Amino acid sequence: MVTGRYAPSPTGYMHYGNAAAALASWLDVRVRGGKWLLRIEDLDKERCRPEYVEALKKDLQWLGLEWDRSEPVFVQSDRYHIYKESLEKLEQMGLTYRCYCTRAQLAAIASAPQANDGSEVCRKYRANPCVSIGSSQFFNNQTEEKRSSVRLLLPDVIDEFTDLHFGLQRDSLRESMGADPVLRRSDGMWAYQLAVSVDDALQGVSLVTRGVDLMSSAHVQRYIIRSLGYEPPQYAHIPLLMGLDGMRLAKRNGGNGAYTIMYARDVEHLTPEQFLARILRIMNVVPSDTDSISLDEALHIWGNFDVSGSSSLSIR
Numbered sequence: 001m002v003t004g005r006y007a008p009s010p011t012g013y014m015h016y017g018n019a020a021a022a023l024a025s026w027l028d029v030r031v032r033g034g035k036w037l038l039r040i041e042d043l044d045k046e047r048c049r050p051e052y053v054e055a056l057k058k059d060l061q062w063l064g065l066e067w068d069r070s071e072p073v074f075v076q077s078d079r080y081h082i083y084k085e086s087l088e089k090l091e092q093m094g095l096t097y098r099c100y101c102t103r104a105q106l107a108a109i110a111s112a113p114q115a116n117d118g119s120e121v122c123r124k125y126r127a128n129p130c131v132s133i134g135s136s137q138f139f140n141n142q143t144e145e146k147r148s149s150v151r152l153l154l155p156d157v158i159d160e161f162t163d164l165h166f167g168l169q170r171d172s173l174r175e176s177m178g179a180d181p182v183l184r185r186s187d188g189m190w191a192y193q194l195a196v197s198v199d200d201a202l203q204g205v206s207l208v209t210r211g212v213d214l215m216s217s218a219h220v221q222r223y224i225i226r227s228l229g230y231e232p233p234q235y236a237h238i239p240l241l242m243g244l245d246g247m248r249l250a251k252r253n254g255g256n257g258a259y260t261i262m263y264a265r266d267v268e269h270l271t272p273e274q275f276l277a278r279i280l281r282i283m284n285v286v287p288s289d290t291d292s293i294s295l296d297e298a299l300h301i302w303g304n305f306d307v308s309g310s311s312s313l314s315i316r
Helices: 016-030 049-061 082-090 103-111 133-144 175-179 190-201 213-225 261-266 271-283 297-304
Strands: 002-007 035-040 097-098 114-115 120-122 149-152 159-165 167-172 182-185 207-209 232-236 241-242 312-313
Touching: 002 016, 002 049, 002 207, 016 035, 016 207, 016 232, 016 241, 016 261, 016 271, 016 297, 035 049, 049 261, 082 097, 082 103, 082 149, 082 182, 082 190, 097 241, 097 271, 159 175, 159 190, 159 213, 159 232, 167 175, 167 213, 175 213, 182 190, 190 213, 207 213, 261 271
Parallel strands: 002 035, 207 232, 241 312
Antiparallel strands: 097 149, 114 120, 149 182, 159 167
C-alpha cells in the first residue's frame, strides 16, 4: 500500500501554498488507494508554537483532508533520541565529520566562483576544510571548547530518480546541495535533512508530494535513507504558489493575512468546496469558472491530470 505524508512546520497559519501541498499530497495518495499520515516538523524552537499545530489540524479537517488516525502523528521534537541513534549509525559508517567553520567562513567557501565551460561563472560544490582536520586538531578544538556541527560527507556520485510530476531528475549529490549538509547543528539542534530522512524511513513513507523548491533535497535524502538501510520513497513535486507581489508564499510573508485558510474560512466565509476550487484553479487543475468542487470530484480529476510544467504558479 502507498503511504504518503504531510509534514508541516507549525511556524504560522496555513496559507494557500500549504493548502496546495497538502491537497496534492492527499490526492496523490488517495488516488492510489493509500494511507495519508500527518507529521509535525517542529525542530525550529524559536518559531514553532502549539497554537499553530492546533490551527493547522483544524484547517486540514475543515478541508476534509483527514489523516490516518490508526497511525501515530510523529512530532519531531519528541524524537531527538531517534535522530541521535541514526546519527551514531552514520558516524560509525564513516559518513560524517565534525565542522568548526563559522557561518562567515562557510559563506566564503560557498561563494567561491568556478568557471564552467568558459561561457559562464557558476557556483559549484566546494570541499569543507574540516574534512581534513586531523585527530590532534580535533583534540585541540575540543580542549578549547569550540562547538562543532556534524555534517554528512557527500560522495562524488550521480543520483537519479523519476519524479511522478516532473520526470527524470539526475544530479551529482554534491552539486545538488552545493555543500555537505548539516545533520546536527553546533547548538545541538537536529537539522532538517537528517530528521526528515529518518522519519520518512521509519514511517514507511513510499510517496512524498511537496513543493518543487525541495526537489534538490530529494537527492541527499535518498542517500541518507539508503545509508540507514531503507528504501527511499517516490517523489512528486508540485509548482510553488506565488503571491500577487510575485513573491513565494511563506508563513513569514503571507501566512498571517488574506492568503491564509483561516482568512478564507472566517472572513470571506468560503465553504471548503469553494476554497478547494480556488486552490485547484490556481494550480490549473480545473477550469477558471469552477466555483465549487468536492474532494470526490477533485480525486476523479486528479487521476488524469499532469501538474508538471511551470515551477511556480501565481495567485490571480
